[in-house]
Amino acid sequence: FLDWSGSMVKHMGNTVKQLLNLVLFCKKVNIPYEVYAFKEGNDKVVQDQKANDLIVNRFQLLNLLSSKMTASEFSYAGSVLMWVSQNPRDMPHWMSMGSTPLNESIISAMQIVPEFKKQNKLQIVNTVFLTDGEGDTIDSAYNEGLGFKTLKTTKYSNNSMNPVKVVVNVR
Numbered sequence: 001f002l003d004w005s006g007s008m009v010k011h012m013g014n015t016v017k018q019l020l021n022l023v024l025f026c027k028k029v030n031i032p033y034e035v036y037a038f039k040e041g042n043d044k045v046v047q048d049q050k051a052n053d054l055i056v057n058r059f060q061l062l063n064l065l066s067s068k069m070t071a072s073e074f075s076y077a078g079s080v081l082m083w084v085s086q087n088p089r090d091m092p093h094w095m096s097m098g099s100t101p102l103n104e105s106i107i108s109a110m111q112i113v114p115e116f117k118k119q120n121k122l123q124i125v126n127t128v129f130l131t132d133g134e135g136d137t138i139d140s141a142y143n144e145g146l147g148f149k150t151l152k153t154t155k156y157s158n159n160s161m162n163p164v165k166v167v168v169n170v171r
Helices: 012-028 071-086 102-119
Strands: 034-040 059-066
Touching: 012 071, 034 102, 059 071, 059 102
Parallel strands: none
Antiparallel strands: 034 059
């Protein structure tokens, strides 16, 4: 998983070089791999929200490289990725960099990695996150009456000093 956020601009060239080293090693010894870039996005939410579900920020995963690619597809994708990483001003708008949905990507990986493991009949899967640091804050859960409730502040019921227990479900 590659951090495709604005704070990575100065580090993207070297990070992509490191990524390509990891991928080329996998190719050399025939280890299956998938490379995703995570970035902010505005795609529609697919899942219906239920009470106490964690509300994550909208984000996108871009599948940049895959062991399923042909040699020519890999060569083209790798060279474009390398070029874009060193020329961020010429990046297409759909690859623009913004905030850091690291937490959302980790949550997504909890489904992606087991599926990858099963599809490739693997016993061990290593997951690597190439990032420069902390992700965006996830601070809300869905509440049917309010639409959402914040998790940052302590809620009190009936003007008493007894805190309301906040339960969050990550599905």
